[in-house]
Amino acid sequence: MNFSLVDSGIPCRSFRAVIVGSGTAGYNAARKLYDLGVHDIAIITEGEKMGTSRNTGSDKQTYYKLTLAGGDGDSVSDMAETLFSGGAMHGDIALAQAAGSARCFFELVSLGVPFPHNEYGEYAGYKTDHDPRMRATSCGPYTSKYMTEALECAVKSKNIPIFDGYRAVKILRGGGRACGIVALCPALINEKNRYGMAVFLADNVIWATGGPSAIYSESVYPESQTCAHGMAFEAGAAGINLTESQYGIASLGFRWNLSGTYQQVIPRYFSIDESGNEHEFLTDYFPDTGEMLGAIFSKGYEWPFDPRKIFRGGRRLSSLIDLAVFSEKRRGRRVFMDFRRNPAASEHGGSLDFSLLPDYARKYLEKSGALLPLPIDRLRKMNEPAVSLYREHGIDITLEPLEIAVCAQHNNGGLDADIWSESTALAGFFPIGECAGTFGVYRPGGTALNATQVSSMRAAEKIAGSAPVTKPDESEISRDIADMISFFDILSRPRIRLPREEIFARRKEYGRIMSECGAFVRSPAAVSSAISSVRSCLSSFEADYAGAAPALMPEVMINRDILITALVYLGAIEDYIAHGGKSRGSYLVTERSIDELIAEGRDIETDEEHFSQVQTALYSGGEMKYAFSPVRPIPERELWFENVYNEYRKSSVKTPLSHK
Numbered sequence: 003m004n005f006s007l008v009d010s011g012i013p014c015r016s017f018r019a020v021i022v023g024s025g026t027a028g029y030n031a032a033r034k035l036y037d038l039g040v041h042d043i044a045i046i047t048e049g050e051k052m053g054t055s056r057n058t059g060s061d062k063q064t065y066y067k068l069t070l071a072g073g074d075g076d077s078v079s080d081m082a083e084t085l086f087s088g089g090a091m092h093g094d095i096a097l098a099q100a101a102g103s104a105r106c107f108f109e110l111v112s113l114g115v116p117f118p119h120n121e122y123g124e125y126a127g128y129k130t131d132h133d134p135r136m137r138a139t140s141c142g143p144y145t146s147k148y149m150t151e152a153l154e155c156a157v158k159s160k161n162i163p164i165f166d167g168y169r170a171v172k173i174l175r176g177g178g179r180a181c182g183i184v185a186l187c188p189a190l191i192n193e194k195n196r197y198g199m200a201v202f203l204a205d206n207v208i209w210a211t212g213g214p215s216a217i218y219s220e221s222v223y224p225e226s227q228t229c230a231h232g233m234a235f236e237a238g239a240a241g242i243n244l245t246e247s248q249y250g251i252a253s254l255g256f257r258w259n260l261s262g263t264y265q266q267v268i269p270r271y272f273s274i275d276e277s278g279n280e281h282e283f284l285t286d287y288f289p290d291t292g293e294m295l296g297a298i299f300s301k302g303y304e305w306p307f308d309p310r311k312i313f314r315g316g317r318r319l320s321s322l323i324d325l326a327v328f329s330e331k332r333r334g335r336r337v338f339m340d341f342r343r344n345p346a347a348s349e350h351g352g353s354l355d356f357s358l359l360p361d362y363a364r365k366y367l368e369k370s371g372a373l374l375p376l377p378i379d380r381l382r383k384m385n386e387p388a389v390s391l392y393r394e395h396g397i398d399i400t401l402e403p404l405e406i407a408v409c410a411q412h413n414n415g416g417l418d419a420d421i422w423s424e425s426t427a428l429a430g431f432f433p434i435g436e437c438a439g440t441f442g443v444y445r446p447g448g449t450a451l452n453a454t455q456v457s458s459m460r461a462a463e464k465i466a467g468s469a470p471v472t473k474p475d476e477s478e479i480s481r482d483i484a485d486m487i488s489f490f491d492i493l494s495r496p497r498i499r500l501p502r503e504e505i506f507a508r509r510k511e512y513g514r515i516m517s518e519c520g521a522f523v524r525s526p527a528a529v530s531s532a533i534s535s536v537r538s539c540l541s542s543f544e545a546d547y548a549g550a551a552p553a554l555m556p557e558v559m560i561n562r563d564i565l566i567t568a569l570v571y572l573g574a575i576e577d578y579i580a581h582g583g584k585s586r587g588s589y590l591v592t593e594r595s596i597d598e599l600i601a602e603g604r605d606i607e608t609d610e611e612h613f614s615q616v617q618t619a620l621y622s623g624g625e626m627k628y629a630f631s632p633v634r635p636i637p638e639r640e641l642w643f644e645n646v647y648n649e650y651r652k653s654s655v656k657t658p659l660s661h662k
């Protein structure tokens with residue numbers, strides 16, 4: 003091989019740690035490393051303004067933490083137990099997330115994130131889903147945005163270098179561990195560096211790349227969030243609980259969860275077929291109008307699809323709405339939510355007939371002073387910002403309906419990591435935040451944001467306490483880079499250019515496969531046909547992307563990552579079903595059609611058997627290996643102070659003072 007990195011014109015820099023991603027997890031890792039004395043670091047991001055944390059939110063975006071107000075006892079053990087009881091969750095990770103909760107929360111408070119408290123400084127909480135206490139808090143619709151901005155400010159005040167506009171496309175391995183990344187930055191393209199490559203060598207690679215949003219076409223993640231799990235699998239990192247994600251009803255034009263008051267005001271759902279005929283389809287699924295209105299109302303606080311909330315003892319519940327929306331779309335119809343009119347079956351004299359509502363819903367609206375004629379009147383009364391939010395994004399819900407779908411919102415599984423957030427299969431590689439699959443089957447709302455902070459803090463502590471690593475053999479790295487250049491050469495050689503739109507159209511098509519077959523409705527036959535489709539897209543990849551311009555290589559590589567990720571995720575679903583896995587969490591496993599299930603109206607049998615197990619995944623050379631193993635329990639641990647004190651003094655864990 004005659005490739006030399008030094009002569010290649012490709013910039014190559016070396017750091018103690020690189021952090022890929024600039025969301026709440028990535029910024030916090032950088033900030034913590036710096037405070038622990040590790041200053042030889044850099045953040046690499048495809049776009050500082052991109053990703054989920056900065057660009058998303060919800061009716062009341064939740065942060066889950068240890069109780070910090072009032073007299074209801076709470077403890078680290080209690081919170082760990084709550085997280086652990088969500089199923090398929092390791093006890094030691096649940097414990098670490100609970101133990102780090104108060105500390106991380108107060109760090110955010112001291113950075114200026116406006117979490118509300120009373121005049122005595124108590125951070126009162128509310129109850130969120132799967133929460134036995136009242137541990138949730140919120141800064142309003144934009145909690146994660148405020149967190150990102152505060153953390154970004156802290157990072158910038160320390161002058162930590164940020165390489166903005168760099169898309170990581172490969173994780174480098176050397177000496178049996180992660181040793182850096184290759185990124186593409188179109189601004190670097192020149193005669194010598196034809197694809198704008200940049201190499202970042204590092205003793206430790208922190209992967210803060212967020213959830214695999216773009217494997218789905220129907221997703222409520224922000225458009226700027228795509229997917230970076232595939233290259234981690236290729237580098238040898240393991241996956242865990244890849245079957246577990248959360249799905250719910252969201253608007254498509256402007257991506258936003260339609261939870262809380264959007265549902266509690268009881269909007270009208272309708273679909274439109276190819277000939278433009280409008281149909282209020284929910285009445286086909288709910289013969290009883292009162293039950294339908296109750297289900298719409300309940301969707302407000304039962305937002306994620308849940309197979310246990312479709313039927314119960316013959317009653318029809320809120321998750322039947324998700325299935326109804328899905329079925330309508332399968333029939334080729336577009337589906338909408340309309341705040342300008344009441345559901346026709348409940349309208350009486352230009353108003354909702356409130357006598358049809360279940361007691362709990364009527365009382366709630368009454369207490370809120372919202373027994374008003376139209377959904378939009380009720381929404382304005384209860385939550386005016388919910389209306390202005392859409393207006394700020396160019397949609398006036400007083401004049402037009404919202405197009406909706408059941409969208410992917412959060413990945414509970416992801417890359418497998420230990421209690422320090424280091425990959426279980428690839429040393430020196432630290433998946434943190436949402437890309438680390440530490441959430442189990444059911445999780446209290448708001449734990450994702452807690453996890454971004456705890457995992458990043460712990461990864462920083464581990465790295466700060468570790469010895470520097472011997473630099474990798476340059477020939478090993480050069481080979482990888484030369485292979486990558488050859489791959490880009492093959493793609494870019496044809497003179498006829500592949501249009502940019504074609505790359506995005508293909509991405510949409512890959513997402514459609516996953517949204518239809520590997521999202522919240524999963525049939526064994528559809529999953530296996532989706533696997534064949536994805537495999538065939540991967541095998542024709544070079545031919546399909548022939549003619550891609552060098553400046554478009556980052557987008558091409560995103561599509562490749564999506565395909566690899568989708569393949570490993572679909573394989574996990576297939577393996578879970580083959581092991582007898584049933585519906586659970588936020589998905590339905592069924593061999594029968596939705597219409598048959600609905601006609602039958604029976605409770606869905608959910609999975610118990612795999613609750614105390616995790617499924618792990620490894621990918622190599624296009625093939626996957628899956629295995630089930632028991633969850634690790636919450637550890638018995640030493641809490642006698644004198645002993646903890648002595649152990650702590652001997653340990654390598656760093657504090658901000660240890661390096662001074």
Ligand SMILES: Cc1cc2nc3c(=O)[nH]c(=O)nc-3n(C[C@H](O)[C@H](O)[C@H](O)COP(=O)(O)OP(=O)(O)OC[C@H]3O[C@@H](n4cnc5c(N)ncnc54)[C@H](O)[C@@H]3O)c2cc1C
Pocket residue numbers: 022023024025026027028046047048049050052053054055056058059060062063064065066146168169170171210211212213222223224226227228229230258259411412434435436437447448449450451452454
């Ligand atoms: C609609 C919605 C509502 C939500 N509500 C809640 C809630 O109420 N409570 C809660 O706890 N959680 C909620 N979540 C989840 C939570 O917001 C996310 O889990 C969290 O923000 C993820 O943070 P992160 O730092 O891990 O990733 P992100 O914030 O997604 O950051 C990823 C970063 O990595 C960058 N990146 C990705 N790939 C590459 C690459 N290859 N090269 C370079 N850079 C790359 C991205 O551009 C981005 O900067 C919600 C999510 C959604 C979509």
